[in-house]
Amino acid sequence: MSYIDPKKSSRSAIEVGGVPVNIVVAPRGATGDKREGLLTIFYKSVKSLLTGMKVTIGYLVRPSTVVTQQYPENRETLKMFERFRGQLRLVKDENGYMNCNGCDFCEKACPNGSIILQDRRNSVSGKSELERYLWRLDSCTFCNACIQACPHDALEWSDGFEAAVYDRRLLVYTLNDYAGPPVNHIKRFKKKAGTPEDRVEELLATMEPRHQYGGPTPLSGKGMPGVPPLKTD
Amino acid sequence: MAVKVSTLDERIKLTDSADSPLDTQEYFINMGPQHPATHGVLRLMLKLDGETVREVIPVLGYIHRGIEKIGEHSTYRQFVHLTDRCDYLSAMMNNWAVSLMVEKALKVELNDRIEYIRTIMAELERIQSHMLWWGVLGMDLGAFTPFLYGFRDRELITDIFEETIGCRLTMNYIQPGGVMDDIHPNFVDRVKKVIEYAKPKIDEYEELLSGNVIIQERLRNVGVLSADKATSLGVTGPVLRASGVPLDLRRVAPYGVYDKVNFEVAVGSVGDCWDRYWVRIEEIRQSMSMIEQLIDNIPAGKTMLMKPAKKTVLPEGSHYAQLETARGILGIYAVSDGVSDKPVRIHMRSPNYNNVWSADEMTRDSRIGDLVANVSSIDIVVPDIDR
Amino acid sequence: MLDFLFGQLVATHATFDVVTLSDRTTQALAEDPWLAAGYALLGLAGVGGFLSLLGMALIYVERKVAAHFQCRLGPMRVGWHGMLQSVADAIKLLLKEDIIPDRADRVLFLIAPVFSIIATTLGLILIPMSPSLQVVDLNIGVIFISAVSSFGVLGILLAGWSSNNKWSLLGAMRAGAQFISYEISVTLSLLVVTLFAGSLQLSEIVQSQQDGWWIWRGHIVGLVAFFVFLIASTAELNRPPFDLPEAESELTGGFHTEYSGLRFSFFFLAEFINMFIASALAATLFLGGWMPFHIGGLHTFNGLMDLIPPGLWFAGKTTFIIFLIMWVRWTFPRLRVDQLMRLEWKFLLPVGFINLFAAATLVITKLYFFPW
Numbered sequence: 005m006s007y008i009d010p011k012k013s014s015r016s017a018i019e020v021g022g023v024p025v026n027i028v029v030a031p032r033g034a035t036g037d038k039r040e041g042l043l044t045i046f047y048k049s050v051k052s053l054l055t056g057m058k059v060t061i062g063y064l065v066r067p068s069t070v071v072t073q074q075y076p077e078n079r080e081t082l083k084m085f086e087r088f089r090g091q092l093r094l095v096k097d098e099n100g101y102m103n104c105n106g107c108d109f110c111e112k113a114c115p116n117g118s119i120i121l122q123d124r125r126n127s128v129s130g131k132s133e134l135e136r137y138l139w140r141l142d143s144c145t146f147c148n149a150c151i152q153a154c155p156h157d158a159l160e161w162s163d164g165f166e167a168a169v170y171d172r173r174l175l176v177y178t179l180n181d182y183a184g185p186p187v188n189h190i191k192r193f194k195k196k197a198g199t200p201e202d203r204v205e206e207l208l209a210t211m212e213p214r215h216q217y218g219g220p221t222p223l224s225g226k227g228m229p230g231v232p233p234l235k236t237d
Numbered sequence: 238m239a240v241k242v243s244t245l246d247e248r249i250k251l252t253d254s255a256d257s258p259l260d261t262q263e264y265f266i267n268m269g270p271q272h273p274a275t276h277g278v279l280r281l282m283l284k285l286d287g288e289t290v291r292e293v294i295p296v297l298g299y300i301h302r303g304i305e306k307i308g309e310h311s312t313y314r315q316f317v318h319l320t321d322r323c324d325y326l327s328a329m330m331n332n333w334a335v336s337l338m339v340e341k342a343l344k345v346e347l348n349d350r351i352e353y354i355r356t357i358m359a360e361l362e363r364i365q366s367h368m369l370w371w372g373v374l375g376m377d378l379g380a381f382t383p384f385l386y387g388f389r390d391r392e393l394i395t396d397i398f399e400e401t402i403g404c405r406l407t408m409n410y411i412q413p414g415g416v417m418d419d420i421h422p423n424f425v426d427r428v429k430k431v432i433e434y435a436k437p438k439i440d441e442y443e444e445l446l447s448g449n450v451i452i453q454e455r456l457r458n459v460g461v462l463s464a465d466k467a468t469s470l471g472v473t474g475p476v477l478r479a480s481g482v483p484l485d486l487r488r489v490a491p492y493g494v495y496d497k498v499n500f501e502v503a504v505g506s507v508g509d510c511w512d513r514y515w516v517r518i519e520e521i522r523q524s525m526s527m528i529e530q531l532i533d534n535i536p537a538g539k540t541m542l543m544k545p546a547k548k549t550v551l552p553e554g555s556h557y558a559q560l561e562t563a564r565g566i567l568g569i570y571a572v573s574d575g576v577s578d579k580p581v582r583i584h585m586r587s588p589n590y591n592n593v594w595s596a597d598e599m600t601r602d603s604r605i606g607d608l609v610a611n612v613s614s615i616d617i618v619v620p621d622i623d624r
Numbered sequence: 625m626l627d628f629l630f631g632q633l634v635a636t637h638a639t640f641d642v643v644t645l646s647d648r649t650t651q652a653l654a655e656d657p658w659l660a661a662g663y664a665l666l667g668l669a670g671v672g673g674f675l676s677l678l679g680m681a682l683i684y685v686e687r688k689v690a691a692h693f694q695c696r697l698g699p700m701r702v703g704w705h706g707m708l709q710s711v712a713d714a715i716k717l718l719l720k721e722d723i724i725p726d727r728a729d730r731v732l733f734l735i736a737p738v739f740s741i742i743a744t745t746l747g748l749i750l751i752p753m754s755p756s757l758q759v760v761d762l763n764i765g766v767i768f769i770s771a772v773s774s775f776g777v778l779g780i781l782l783a784g785w786s787s788n789n790k791w792s793l794l795g796a797m798r799a800g801a802q803f804i805s806y807e808i809s810v811t812l813s814l815l816v817v818t819l820f821a822g823s824l825q826l827s828e829i830v831q832s833q834q835d836g837w838w839i840w841r842g843h844i845v846g847l848v849a850f851f852v853f854l855i856a857s858t859a860e861l862n863r864p865p866f867d868l869p870e871a872e873s874e875l876t877g878g879f880h881t882e883y884s885g886l887r888f889s890f891f892f893l894a895e896f897i898n899m900f901i902a903s904a905l906a907a908t909l910f911l912g913g914w915m916p917f918h919i920g921g922l923h924t925f926n927g928l929m930d931l932i933p934p935g936l937w938f939a940g941k942t943t944f945i946i947f948l949i950m951w952v953r954w955t956f957p958r959l960r961v962d963q964l965m966r967l968e969w970k971f972l973l974p975v976g977f978i979n980l981f982a983a984a985t986l987v988i989t990k991l992y993f994f995p996w
Contacts (some may be wrong), residue, residue: 115315147318379958
């Protein structure tokens with residue numbers, strides 16, 4: 005039995021497979037002739053226990069070291085980092101038009117099928133556009149692959165972290181709030197030579213509202229056998 | 238050399254039966270899958286003789302999720318995020334291993350900025366992993382306070398991650414061809430602040446646990462794993478180094494910018510719990526000094542050299558890359574057919590899987606309390622064993 | 625000079641007459657049976673109420689102290705700063721399902737927690753909290769307390785045995801070995817004070833410290849006995865760093881693994897009340913119990929100290945020792961089984977015996993302070 009002073013490590017340089025390696029060898033405490041007497045060991049042991057007690061009492065007497073956050077009370081001051089991966093959302097411009105044109109890159113990048121896109125063809129412009137952007141928070145792993153893959157900067161993270169719900173079906177979101185042309189299509193359509201004003205309005209009229217929980221699957225709102233219909237307010 | 242293979246059926250037979258009512262009898266007891274000391278769902282079957290452990294039989298598979306099989310159906314970029322879920326305390330290094338494999342196969346030359354960021358992030362990850370381990374070891378040995386101190390300091394490092402990446406645990410940051418985001422403008426300041434804060438805390442750790450005579454008695458000469466036995470078991474990482482084998486891939490086969498930094502490899506001399514304990518504490522210090530050497534010299538440059546949306550097809554054949562995580566050597570092995578962007582087979586040589594089998598060697602003929610200390614000093618992360 | 629100033633105030637050295645509740649009952653029995661019944665009822669209800677209230681208070685204090693040792697806040701939700709958390713927990717425990725494992729030994733399983741709590745209650749009634757607040761004052765108080773505290777281990781052993789769980793059994797066996805071993809050291813250090821005081825009666829031991837507490841009057845012997853008592857009784861209390869019978873990281877809860885609800889709360893309560901008893905006993909034997917801080921001969925000083933009521937002295941000293949025990953708990957790791965036994969048989973026991981001989985020598989030669 006001896007007391008180990010954790011600071012007394014020894015250093016040396018050796019070679020491992022031709023590579024020089026500097027090593028630090030763990031302290032082991034005195035052995036053999038250098039063994040300390042019983043009283044010295046007893047003194048050092050008691051001192052080590054008291055040192056530990058000094059550390060803990062240091063925190064007890066300094067209430068400023070408390071790190072606990074009182075969560076629901078500090079909601080106002082609780083600020084997430086700007087890159088925090090909270091919930092996925094579609095980027096919208098000041099008019100409320102989204103960037104997403106339903107190109108499927110995110111769906112392909114998603115490792116576990118948490119993103120499902122449905123497209124439609126616009127009757128006015130004849131272009132393919134987003135019908136419904138389904139995002140399943142319940143299977144999302146927040147890996148950021150969709151945002152990384154998006155060529156139109158149409159996706160971003162919001163900082164909302166309070167996503168808990170009582171019904172799993174509420175975790176399947178429709179991210180777009182309208183089905184229709186993205187901001188790019190509208191701009192290009194306007195720029196197209198000779199497009200009359202009423203044609204643009206006709207294009208905008210093809211937009212249809214989409215509800216957050218209006219998805220097609222029974223998981224997102226409609227009744228299932230034995231399960232009451234979902235309240236989505 | 239003839240190797241005797243014993244099946245589980247053979248091993249769970251009792252060798253010692255009671256002949257007279259006064260004889261003691263061996264018995265089996267299940268430690269886990271639900272047990273506070275097995276850090277998750279590891280199941281250890283113990284053959285006990287009173288308090289003395291005669292044999293430890295790890296039974297695996299309680300959190301098997303088929304990650305390697307899923308990997309065969311994902312692209313390499315998608316597979317990266319699955320490796321987060323294996324050894325979640327070295328998520329960054331796991332990501333790096335896959336990226337390294339892909340880059341090696343495609344012969345992508347990375348710029349210095351990417352390598353610097355990767356190395357700093359990996360070392361931060363190592364520090365937080367060891368801090369958590371330190372706390373958990375304290376709790377396993379019956380001291381609850383270190384657990385919270387360890388977590389408290391670790392949180393500051395996860396704050397760094399969150400600011401740059403947006404996630405705290407499963408980050409999916411290091412990607413084939415670079416890193417996902419450039420570092421946040423506050424990154425350098427914050428890292429410096431945390432290192433400055435954490436240095437005295439490590440001394441405090443030493444005052445609270447390392448110097449404590451009870452800890453020394455609990456750890457010293459407990460669970461001795463000789464260098465021979467360790468190498469033959471395929472043990473890696475701090476557990477191997479504690480047995481006196483200075484095998485650290487960061488030094489022996491450098492990747493990233495480890496060849497540009499000075500650090501010492503912490504080794505033990507006996508291979509007991511105390512050596513494993515001390516090696517990890519010293520590794521925290523070494524990692525801190527590495528970060529200090531790197532943090533001011535991050536060069537400018539692009540942070541992603543491969544287009545994320547582009548198909549990544551590896552050349553036909555098998556590809557392998559390995560690196561040193563907080564727990565040992567992680568190797569990623571992939572077989573590609575040269576056509577598909579998905580591997581035909583992907584395999585992880587995970588450090589925890591090899592390390593966990595040393596528990597039996599360490600624990601034979603010691604007490605249950607020693608078993609807890611041993612398992613804790615191996616520092617296993619169960620999802621990485623089962624995958 | 626001080627005598628001149630405070631002469632009127634502290635002219636006479638205060639003397640304390642000990643009147644226990646059982647004394648009052650016996651006296652009143654002859655004159656007024658109703659009063660006697662009232663006293664008896666007060667004693668019973670007092671002990672019962674005190675037991676549960678003190679238990680809850682101690683649990684709250686432990687949680688708060690532990691939290692602040694660990695940079696946390698502890699309970700903050702129920703009541704002001706979580707003051708009512710223990711009440712909420714108690715209600716929860718009472719409402720919980722009472723699970724008896726299949727193939728457990730039902731009778732033993734059911735009575736084991738009762739044994740534990742009875743032993744605790746019996747110990748509690750002897751504690752002299754102030755001259756007028758003591759339920760029973762036996763003339764063999766010290767022996768009675770050490771006997772009763774050994775009774776508590778029976779509950780733990782039975783609990784572990786009857787649960788039909790290997791972890792519980794391991795915990796119970798550890799408990800048996802540990803408690804029996806450490807009982808010796810506790811008794812040895814109790815004997816030191818008994819030698820000093822010349823009595824086994826707790827109130828008389830307190831009275832004997834009128835000129836100073838035994839911890840310093842007995843020179844180093846008193847101090848050593850105090851520390852031996854503290855270490856050994858922490859082990860008997862089954863608290864870290866000696867909590868091997870529970871050892872949640874080794875035995876998943878040890879002897880009470882299979883207990884839930886009310887029965888678990890009995891064990892829990894008994895553990896915390898035992899902590900109070902051990903602290904109160906340490907305060908009584910070594911720190912003078914309710915006796916104010918006196919130094920023999922300094923009448924002015926002693927008189928000033930007498931201004932603080934004895935009950936407060938007792939509470940203060942007990943709180944200090946309880947805090948010490950908590951402090952140790954939240955700092956140190958746990959010992960291993962064989963190390964625990966080694967500490968007792970190879971260190972504490974020899975020290976205890978040597979100390980006892982030294983104490984005997986001191987008493988014979990009257991070498992301690994103020995030997996009149």
